Amino acid sequence: MRIGELARRTGVSVRSLRYYEEQHLLPAVRRQYPESAVGRVELIQQLYAAGLSSKTILGIMPSMVMGEVTPMLLDRLTDERDRIDQQIAGLTSTRDRLDAIISASHDLMSRGERCTTHCLLPGEHLNDLCSSVETAK
Amino acid sequence: MRIGELARRTGVSVRSLRYYEEQHLLPAVRRQYPESAVGRVELIQQLYAAGLSSKTILGIMPSMVMGEVTPMLLDRLTDERDRIDQQIAGLTSTRDRLDAIISASHDLMSRGERCTTHCLLPGEHLNDLCSSVETAK
DNA sequence: CTAAAACCTGACACTGACGTCAGAGGCAAC
DNA sequence: GTTGCCTCTGACGTCAGTGTCAGGTTTTAG
Numbered sequence A, B: 001m002r003i004g005e006l007a008r009r010t011g012v013s014v015r016s017l018r019y020y021e022e023q024h025l026l027p028a029v030r031r032q033y034p035e036s037a038v039g040r041v042e043l044i045q046q047l048y049a050a051g052l053s054s055k056t057i058l059g060i061m062p063s064m065v066m067g068e069v070t071p072m073l074l075d076r077l078t079d080e081r082d083r084i085d086q087q088i089a090g091l092t093s094t095r096d097r098l099d100a101i102i103s104a105s106h107d108l109m110s111r112g113e114r115c116t117t118h119c120l121l122p123g124e125h126l127n128d129l130c131s132s133v134e135t136a137k
Numbered sequence C: 001c002t003a004a005a006a007c008c009t010g011a012c013a014c015t016g017a018c019g020t021c022a023g024a025g026g027c028a029a030c
Numbered sequence D: 001g002t003t004g005c006c007t008c009t010g011a012c013g014t015c016a017g018t019g020t021c022a023g024g025t026t027t028t029a030g
Helices: A003-010 A014-022 A037-049 A054-065 A071-111 A126-136 B003-010 B014-022 B037-049 B054-065 B071-111 B126-136
Strands: none
Touching: A003 A014, A003 A037, A014 A037, A037 A054, A037 B071, A054 A071, A054 B071, A071 B037, A071 B054, A071 B071, B003 B014, B003 B037, B014 B037, B037 B054, B054 B071
């Protein structure tokens, strides 16, 4: 498979694939990629989405491809897993915060009420922000 | 409170705080920040961590500060919440993938076995990657 | 009053993953 | 041949958040 087809099949731009190769994440043998490159590209994308850098991905790639893991790699994997766990926790808390506002405003709108005292950030005066938002544009 | 103290209390650099003000996320009144700025900075950081851009944050900020939300803001909030939900799902799947490797390698090491066929990415030859990793450094 | 400390403005640098463009080559069908 | 598509190399641009430095002003301590 050549780079164009790989790009089509993965939905990843040619530029990105070349970048991956540049980072030694995606080896090509004489302009040909094996069938397995598709899964590999998807793995790379997934790890990028999880906030790993190309260097980190390069580091843990061997353990993702082979079932075999050295103690050092195991450490790295565990570190990253823990980091992702933390990230999930943070995102969950953020989502809950957004959710609280969304459902609260649903409740309010269904009753036609208004509530400016039930702030999530206490101590703010409305004018503080309104003015800043207006002057922003 | 002035910017230095705010920086100390939030653990955010002075430079970043100034950037927030530049983006109209953190209004200052004559070089003075109100007590509530601390919570506000933490909110900003949390939203940044969730992948929101400064523009988006500026857009949804009013609804975070006041309980009141316009339908337009509600849409934006819902969009962001859904995006974060997706992000959480992706991260969870990535973490599970890492976890699978970690626990599998624990099992293997405890038995002193080796398993190169139990790959997570089928169809790869070990040499594909080993060579690419070696030549990387 | 003076010196030090904090602050402001403005600008440029950097990172990382990727876009984009130019120029050059390869390989197919017509 | 040549037309056209795909590829490669190389370089520069982008974006957002932040570091950093220079040079000037304000606030605070003595």
